[in-house]
Amino acid sequence: MSKRPIRSIKGTQDILPDQSFRWQALESIIRDTMDKYNYHEIRTPAFENTALFLHSVGEETDIVSKEMYSWEDQGGENLTLKPELTAPVARSFIQNNLGGLNPINKLYYIDSLFRRERPQKGRYRQFHQFGIEAFGSEFPEIDVEVIALAMSTFKNLELNGLTLELNSIGSKDCRDNFRKAIKEYLKPNFDKLSETSQTRFNKNPLRILDTKSPDEKRLLKDGPKISDYWTSDDKNHFNEVCELLDKINIKFELSPNLVRGLDYYTRTTFEVTSNLLGAQNAICGGGRYDGLVEQLGGKPTPGIGFAAGMERLLLADQRNFEPTKSQIYIVGLGDSVRSLIVNLAEELRKNNFRTNFDVLRRSIKSQMRDANKLDAQYVIIIGEEELSKNIATIKDLSSGDQKEIPFESILNHIKSLPLK
């Protein structure tokens, strides 16, 4: 017998009834919005082959190199709890030949992710994201639809203080040329670069743009810009995205150094931040990944999507939620009425009244207090007296008025009440 009770794992949390109704409200807004844009839900397994993430997210990203929950199972397979969802959805898209069934596939998910990071405000080891992936179109209209869907969801959540940042990191050719250029430019100063930037120099030079070091920022200021390496198609694509966003009144800021962390992104990248959070202020990140499906062994298929952190959305959500209250509370007194009360409660519930009764065999005073605490609107009292006269006493808790109702017409009487 151990003395210490077992605790939940660091960075995981229980969502208790005092919060779960907020999650339900959030999920229902997400699903309603997805419906309007005609996106359909996809659910993928909690774990995948580790190789899926190595080959898509990128071996040199932080997610893959130090944050994945990976293990070898009893059959010798290398498995990983999913740390992000674009790769699993792309895997499913290929495996189920969704591209062959429809030229365009618009998918959404609400799911748990796992990353072994040090927890802090807005960051947990098991966390939740909702997001979408749209496969099949390379045109700016879908970029804009994806961004509009994200912003529309946040608007429906009545979030304030949001900023949308936008950039294009170009197509594959552009990235290849830019990669060469920035390496060329930084080479003479390689020794002055930070350790992480030196690693990135070799493995993923684009990410050096992400640097926080003031020295390196100054150095990069006069260096090559991604936009200088856009192909004319890249440039037209990005301009059209910007114009369409203007047209539908979505405000954005251009952010030339916004390089999404994962390897598979191409062209459009965007991020939404909130000024109501702490250091972890990104509530949504996304972008285009035109090479991903092919890279994972599928037919060449353009794609774009985003993921939004639900814990962070709830932190930024200032609305006051009211959990659902009870409507009817049945107070029972004495052994002889118990079966009657169970029966009546069931009948009321079948008629869609939110009904409660005491299951602790408590005194009338306790039951009344309980009814009050649960914010019940009406109390039905049935004791020996009522039983002998075949009536029930019905009390309006807000006014305190009460009246006697013949037993057989209780349901009709309840139906006639102004219940909220």
Add this chain to the structure above:
RNA sequence: GUGGGUGUAGCUCAGCUGGUUAGAGCACCUGGUUGUGGCCCAGGAGGCCGUGGGUUCAAGUCCCAUCACUCACCCCA
């Protein structure tokens, strides 16, 4: 992985420079009404003062270690 902050009742916290049986508010239970809630009043239950060690006549209080939580760095949703 690195750094800061915090651990006292279910919750929020008080406990002065070490000094008797460790406190408050809220929440909970019972009663004030032999069958009537809220407000009020009276009472009650509930604490290895995170854990281990040390200093001391004496530790919730000082020192060390450790664990947990939390914020931040890194990175990300």
